[in-house]
Amino acid sequence: MEKRPFYAFPAVAGITYTMGGIAIDADARVLKPDGDVFPGLYAVGCATGGLEGGPNKGYVGGLVKSSVTGLRAAEAILASA
Ligand SMILES: Cc1cc2nc3c(=O)[nH]c(=O)nc-3n(C[C@H](O)[C@H](O)[C@H](O)COP(=O)(O)OP(=O)(O)OC[C@H]3O[C@@H](n4cnc5c(N)ncnc54)[C@H](O)[C@@H]3O)c2cc1C
DSSP states (O other), rough: OOSOEEEEEEEOOOOOOOOOOBBOOOOOOOOEESSSSSEEEEOOOEEEESSSTTTTOOOHHHHHHHHHHHHHHHHHHHHHH
């Protein structure tokens, strides 16, 4: 049983990052539900999902995810040009 006195303080909650989003492969190519890719369509950063969630995965950091997927997409686009 909690005992008095109780204290209250103001708090402002915010969301800095969301988990889940567009499915991509290692080159940031957008995946169809069957696992094939949409040719020429890429997604990066906080719009993407797949790194987080499930029993063996966790938060990696929004900035890391955005910089890595952005770089991977740029490299893949250059390689296909
Ligand atoms: C308060 C706060 C604290 C955070 N702290 C951390 C932290 O400590 N560590 C960490 O790893 N992550 C942190 N994050 C999360 C991290 O900042 C984001 O996950 C990351 O910046 C997402 O990068 P992004 O490039 O995917 O998207 P964004 O950084 O949102 O970039 C999207 C860009 O697209 C532009 N844009 C949008 N619409 C259009 C349009 N129609 N045309 C042209 N441009 C458009 C926007 O202006 C913006 O510049 C924090 C986020 C917040 C809000």
